[in-house]
Amino acid sequence: MAxxxxxxxxxxxxxxxxxxxxxxxxxxxxxxxxxxxxxxxALYFEVMDIDPKNYTREGTNEDMFFLSIGHISxxxxxxxxxxxxxxxxxLGTFRKLGTRLQGHPSFHSNLPGVRAASGSLGQGMSVAVxxxxxxxxxxxxxxxxxxxxxGEIEEGQIWEAAMFAASNKVDNLISIIDYNGVQIDGRTDDxxxxxxxxxxxLAFNWDVVECDGNDMxxxxxxxxxxxxxxxxxxxxMVLMKTYMGFGVDFMQDNNAWHxxxxxxxxxxxxxxxxxxxxxxx
Numbered sequence: 001m002a003x004x005x006x007x008x009x010x011x012x013x014x015x016x017x018x019x020x021x022x023x024x025x026x027x028x029x030x031x032x033x034x035x036x037x038x039x040x041x042a043l044y045f046e047v048m049d050i051d052p053k054n055y056t057r058e059g060t061n062e063d064m065f066f067l068s069i070g071h072i073s074x075x076x077x078x079x080x081x082x083x084x085x086x087x088x089x090x091l092g093t094f095r096k097l098g099t100r101l102q103g104h105p106s107f108h109s110n111l112p113g114v115r116a117a118s119g120s121l122g123q124g125m126s127v128a129v130x131x132x133x134x135x136x137x138x139x140x141x142x143x144x145x146x147x148x149x150x151g152e153i154e155e156g157q158i159w160e161a162a163m164f165a166a167s168n169k170v171d172n173l174i175s176i177i178d179y180n181g182v183q184i185d186g187r188t189d190d191x192x193x194x195x196x197x198x199x200x201x202l203a204f205n206w207d208v209v210e211c212d213g214n215d216m217x218x219x220x221x222x223x224x225x226x227x228x229x230x231x232x233x234x235x236x237m238v239l240m241k242t243y244m245g246f247g248v249d250f251m252q253d254n255n256a257w258h259x260x261x262x263x264x265x266x267x268x269x270x271x272x273x274x275x276x277x278x279x280x281x
Contacts, residue, residue, distance in 0.1 A: 007045060010082065014040065014078045016280060017074070017281065019248070021077070022262065024092065025096070029071040030257055035242035035243055036178055037078075038219055039240060040079040042220055045083065048143075052083050064142070068152060069118075069148060070124075071104060074094065078091060123157060125148065132235075141172075144172060146173070147178065150178060171231050171234055172231060173230075177238070179197070179242065182258070206236065208239060210238075211240055213241060248269075
């Protein structure tokens with residue numbers, strides 16, 4: 001079990017990995033990856049019941065995670081490698097032709113930790129609901145987690161899945177929305193406002209938890225609350241407030257960094273703000 005300081009150190013190193021990976025490829029999505037570093041570190045090093053050494057795609061008798069917003073693959077790859085799913089040095093192959101660490105997670109290369117391809121936005125909640133239902137049918141008492149963007153939920157399939165999950169009492173599902181208020185074209189309120197997400201998911205008969213995803217204490221408390229609400233007849237939604245690009249001042253809350261690689265000078269500037277805690281790859 002990791003403590004707060006250990007999780008914060010992991011998250012700092014993950015942010016360094018993200019910056020270096022995207023710079024090395026001169027392609028990728030650093031903004032959302034950076035603001036989800038706390039969440040992914042907390043899930044994989046504290047919250048989820050997982051066994052990296054005995055990974056199977058079926059995920060029987062362990063918690064499962066699905067990344068619906070597949071473009072933030074850098075944060076997932078970093079955490080998976082540092083949790084022991086594959087060698088950390090492989091992070092240097094990000095977005096290189098023919099390697100396992102493609103821009104959007106895929107299953108064709110059988111990368112440990114990735115159970116479904118993602119990147120076509122709106123599909124991940126449906127996949128997670130299916131996995132959660134399978135666990136219920138098999139009397140598997142573990143939890144399924146999924147991560148979504150607040151721009152992604154403009155996709156209608158999200159709301160079909162939300163309605164289905166509540167109607168079928170998929171109460172072993174915790175979905176999380178990265179509520180950073182920014183998407184590729186600007187502020188979400190300007191592009192297609194989601195307005196009161198809490199009220200919407202409550203109306204869809206989900207339980208809802210709110211937390212600050214850039215504060216590790218708040219995040220862990222929120223995830224603990226979410227787990228305590230499982231197996232009580234309703235799916236659970238975590239509305240996680242964050243700032244895109246969190247941790248680097250010129251990236252933070254700036255939609256320009258949704259999908260832009262920093263140049264070498266910007267990379268050094270970013271890394272100077274992110275302490276190396278576990279050693280670079």
